[in-house]
Amino acid sequence: MLTHGISASGATWRHQVPALEKICSVVTWDLRGHGDSDSPPGPCDLSDLAADLRQVADEVGAEKIVALGHSAGGAISLRFALDYPERTRALILVGTASEANEKSRDFYHSLAGIAEERGMEKVVKRLGMAKEAAHLVPADPVGFAHVTRAMAGLNENPMTDRLGEIQCPTLILVGEKDFLGAGGSVIMSRKIADSELEIIPGRGHGLFLEDPEGFNARVAAFLATLD
Numbered sequence: 001m002l003t004h005g006i007s008a009s010g011a012t013w014r015h016q017v018p019a020l021e022k023i024c025s026v027v028t029w030d031l032r033g034h035g036d037s038d039s040p041p042g043p044c045d046l047s048d049l050a051a052d053l054r055q056v057a058d059e060v061g062a063e064k065i066v067a068l069g070h071s072a073g074g075a076i077s078l079r080f081a082l083d084y085p086e087r088t089r090a091l092i093l094v095g096t097a098s099e100a101n102e103k104s105r106d107f108y109h110s111l112a113g114i115a116e117e118r119g120m121e122k123v124v125k126r127l128g129m130a131k132e133a134a135h136l137v138p139a140d141p142v143g144f145a146h147v148t149r150a151m152a153g154l155n156e157n158p159m160t161d162r163l164g165e166i167q168c169p170t171l172i173l174v175g176e177k178d179f180l181g182a183g184g185s186v187i188m189s190r191k192i193a194d195s196e197l198e199i200i201p202g203r204g205h206g207l208f209l210e211d212p213e214g215f216n217a218r219v220a221a222f223l224a225t226l227d
Contacts, residue, residue: 005071009035033143097184099158175203
């Protein structure tokens with residue numbers, strides 16, 4: 001099950017689905033307020049978003065899933081593994097983190113404010129996603145703000161201290177040039193027992209878009225190691 005990041009949608013995995021479908025069942029979905037999903041009123045936190053992922057898994061009849069998530073989707077996948085360990089077969093965490101420093105917290109709050117006050121076009125420009133946005137259904141500004149503030153909540157409520165609870169196979173991928181940095185990935189790799197960390201040279205935050213073939217091959221190799 002592939003979970004996208006903020007301001008994206010399930011369509012962001014367009015290069016992954018055809019390749020991964022050759023070796024496993026693949027499900028993509030849209031976060032609340034994103035793509036074709038509705039936008040429930042009121043704030044949410046990462047546990048709410050992890051519960052959304054569980055609901056999608058229920059709807060497709062998946063008892064256990066390999067949760068692959070990018071950026072905010074990675075944090076949601078991580079939360080899913082903590083909240084529903086019995087439903088998690090493995091984790092693939094891409095360009096994400098288990099905590100947010102003050103700079104990251106302020107960045108997320110800034111994005112939420114831009115969405116509510118100036119609209120999603122300004123958010124897309126702020127994130128430098130104009131090219132990718134052509135393939136995506138625009139997010140609802142209010143729903144986007146709720147999800148983005150859930151990510152900011154990683155500052156006050158980090159998951160790092162609980163990472164030792166994760167027992168499933170875990171692959172952590174991050175681009176060397178990721179604007180969020182590789183530090184969060186390093187922290188997760190040190191806390192999650194037997195996890196694999198790869199810092200991909202020359203790649204940025206959207207490494208699965210920058211080098212789809214290389215990304216797909218690495219994910220396929222990891223999946224092949226699962227029982």
